[in-house]
Amino acid sequence: MSSDSITWPTAQTLASPFTDRVHEWVTTVDHKRLGIMYIVYALFFLVIGGIEATVMRIQLIRPHSDFVSPQVFNRMFTMHGTTMIFFVAMPVLFGFANYLIPLMIGARDMAFPRLNAFSFWLMAFGGLLLYFSFIGGDGLYGAGSAPDVGWFAYAPLTARTFSPGHSTDYWTLGLLVSGFGSIGTAINIIATILCMRCRGMSLGRMPLFAWLNLVMAGMVVLAVSPLTAAQVMLLVDRYLGGHFFDTQAGGSAVIWMHFFWIFGHPEVYVLVIPAFAFVSEIIPVFSRKAIFGYPVMVAATVCIGFIGMSVWAHHMFTVGMNSNANTFFVLSTMAISVPTGIKIFNWLATMWGGKIDFKTPMLFCVAFLFQFLIAGLTGIMLSAAPFDWQLGNSYFVVAHFHYVIVGGILFALFGAFYYWFPKISGYMCNETLGKLHFWLFLIGFHLTFDFMHIPGLLGMPRRIYTYEPGRGWEIWNLLATIGVLFQAAGVLVFVGNLVWSYFRGKYAGRDPWDAWTLEWSTSSPPPAYNFAVIPTVRSRRPLWDLKHPDDPDWKYE
Amino acid sequence: MNVIPMTLPQPELKWELPSRGRVGMLSLIAAESAIFTIFVVAYLFYIGKSLTGPMPSEVLRAPVLYTICLLSSSVTIHLAARALRQGSITIFGTLWFVTLALGATFLFGTAKEWHHLIYDEGLTISTNLFGTTYYSLVGLHAFHVAVGLLGLFAVLAFTLFGKVRREHAERVDVLSLYWHFVDSVWVVVFTVVYVIGR
Numbered sequence: 001m002s003s004d005s006i007t008w009p010t011a012q013t014l015a016s017p018f019t020d021r022v023h024e025w026v027t028t029v030d031h032k033r034l035g036i037m038y039i040v041y042a043l044f045f046l047v048i049g050g051i052e053a054t055v056m057r058i059q060l061i062r063p064h065s066d067f068v069s070p071q072v073f074n075r076m077f078t079m080h081g082t083t084m085i086f087f088v089a090m091p092v093l094f095g096f097a098n099y100l101i102p103l104m105i106g107a108r109d110m111a112f113p114r115l116n117a118f119s120f121w122l123m124a125f126g127g128l129l130l131y132f133s134f135i136g137g138d139g140l141y142g143a144g145s146a147p148d149v150g151w152f153a154y155a156p157l158t159a160r161t162f163s164p165g166h167s168t169d170y171w172t173l174g175l176l177v178s179g180f181g182s183i184g185t186a187i188n189i190i191a192t193i194l195c196m197r198c199r200g201m202s203l204g205r206m207p208l209f210a211w212l213n214l215v216m217a218g219m220v221v222l223a224v225s226p227l228t229a230a231q232v233m234l235l236v237d238r239y240l241g242g243h244f245f246d247t248q249a250g251g252s253a254v255i256w257m258h259f260f261w262i263f264g265h266p267e268v269y270v271l272v273i274p275a276f277a278f279v280s281e282i283i284p285v286f287s288r289k290a291i292f293g294y295p296v297m298v299a300a301t302v303c304i305g306f307i308g309m310s311v312w313a314h315h316m317f318t319v320g321m322n323s324n325a326n327t328f329f330v331l332s333t334m335a336i337s338v339p340t341g342i343k344i345f346n347w348l349a350t351m352w353g354g355k356i357d358f359k360t361p362m363l364f365c366v367a368f369l370f371q372f373l374i375a376g377l378t379g380i381m382l383s384a385a386p387f388d389w390q391l392g393n394s395y396f397v398v399a400h401f402h403y404v405i406v407g408g409i410l411f412a413l414f415g416a417f418y419y420w421f422p423k424i425s426g427y428m429c430n431e432t433l434g435k436l437h438f439w440l441f442l443i444g445f446h447l448t449f450d451f452m453h454i455p456g457l458l459g460m461p462r463r464i465y466t467y468e469p470g471r472g473w474e475i476w477n478l479l480a481t482i483g484v485l486f487q488a489a490g491v492l493v494f495v496g497n498l499v500w501s502y503f504r505g506k507y508a509g510r511d512p513w514d515a516w517t518l519e520w521s522t523s524s525p526p527p528a529y530n531f532a533v534i535p536t537v538r539s540r541r542p543l544w545d546l547k548h549p550d551d552p553d554w555k556y557e
Numbered sequence: 558m559n560v561i562p563m564t565l566p567q568p569e570l571k572w573e574l575p576s577r578g579r580v581g582m583l584s585l586i587a588a589e590s591a592i593f594t595i596f597v598v599a600y601l602f603y604i605g606k607s608l609t610g611p612m613p614s615e616v617l618r619a620p621v622l623y624t625i626c627l628l629s630s631s632v633t634i635h636l637a638a639r640a641l642r643q644g645s646i647t648i649f650g651t652l653w654f655v656t657l658a659l660g661a662t663f664l665f666g667t668a669k670e671w672h673h674l675i676y677d678e679g680l681t682i683s684t685n686l687f688g689t690t691y692y693s694l695v696g697l698h699a700f701h702v703a704v705g706l707l708g709l710f711a712v713l714a715f716t717l718f719g720k721v722r723r724e725h726a727e728r729v730d731v732l733s734l735y736w737h738f739v740d741s742v743w744v745v746v747f748t749v750v751y752v753i754g755r
Contacts, residue, residue, distance in 0.1 A: 241682065
């Protein structure tokens, strides 16, 4: 099946039988369709992961709650973390990269369309494998059970002795399979960006979105592979009687921590760099200015990529490393705030003096700036080893990384949805519903995660299923759970907005935001072949050049 | 379709991009290198930490002959790819077959070594830490050799059926990149297992 035969669901294809349409989607190798499948798949798992988080928050709403058992609570935090990282954040970011990169660099598809489809299905079935553990976790022994070893699955919890049955195996295999998918997609993104650019699109003229995703893909290649290796070792331990993480036979539990975090910390940057990419595209358009300091932005991103690979053991200060290792990881972790700070100032400088239009995408990006800054500041606090010894594994840490992932990445992602939905669907999102979503989610986010820092400072450890009254934790936990209501309402409005806009939205046209990158030069939704004529560009803002032939960018770059 | 033709006039622009096959293969090699690095680190970390025997110094003998086979296959595949670029299919096919044979010999060597270790020395993957790390690292490499051999065999089959022509030189180059990678990993594995670890 070649990609030429695929057409968009126009009136004609909608009339074709349902099974034909399903067949077209299942067998597709078109980057736009795969991108949409990634995104829809991630939204589905976002709802599941959100339900798991809600179960935990209901359990913690008051002391001595018995809403769920300790065992179920353990499964909930394990599945919530694993789902949100591997089956929500990764696929949704890959989805946007898949959809947008070929359009932005003026290509007709990714470099390896069939590898693209293969990677998507690997990731999809990896997710199913993980969730099958609810049914098959205990094998034939009766009631099912999901993994309960935590999302970083420290040894020796994962040893056969402490984790009988198959729940840990489903966790390992699910991550292994989806990891192969991630590596495949990353290779595809690198090859697409380096080899498929249209004429004139030199590296220095690529949209920042492509640059940042190139760095992200490079990090996936170097960071997900160690996780794959560690998962293989775990399988050897569990199935072949190996001793990698078996302390009884001289193995080391700490080496699993190293291997996991060599993946785990770069993973944070794998997730946040695409969020930077969204913000770097949205802020200039809604400030009506070109991005400030393009070369510095690229350099800062590459810097983050390099430093991000060498900070992993700041997750392990409480393990007890020697003082040289502690010093190194404190300094490298603090150093990474320099390029990150450069980026924040560049976005601010882009907005400075601009004609700012606070449409929904821009609102989310502005909130991103503030929240990501605060997340970075608590990050610097935790990077100081003595401070971390006090607060490691407390709710302060939980609040910190949710500030990064929800306050930073998810807000940028919502901005991206509102910004590119018109391109993907052809219809505008409803602005009023969008603003309602923004405010509900903003209030909910701050209720939950601002107040979550405080019980952490008061000594509440993470992953406890209940707590004693009278420690001063009750009110903060109550407020955090109330925040979930607002967030859930916000997400409902968001989903409702997408559905409503798809069926009733105003027609978007080719270029609703008066933007400057190539994806806005083709129709919405783009045809299967993307561009009737492969474009040629002369500057970083080809559509600006086209709209302003008297004052084109290439005269100044 | 309402698509603006985005063609801005641009005087004599030379436009050459790297081949996607090469870039894709090099990225794959980067990912594989990261996987091997983790296994090598685990091997180095666990040297001398086994609680029971057999120890590497008692049972391991460096497979020098088979190593020479594998390393020389890098030379033959290089010459084969060059022959194809020059269009001499017969020389290409012969050298390609020699490469395949050398690779298969190496894999046979690994099998023989494992047979000896398992049946004569009683070392399996679950015996001690040495067994666990040894079989995983050498096994991971042997797995890559096996995958490479499958690729080599496919090309050989196409050659025998007369389907390989000069214009396929670039694709053969991409496959030979992978084979060179498998060979250079063996240099690292050999050093770690048979020189440092013994």
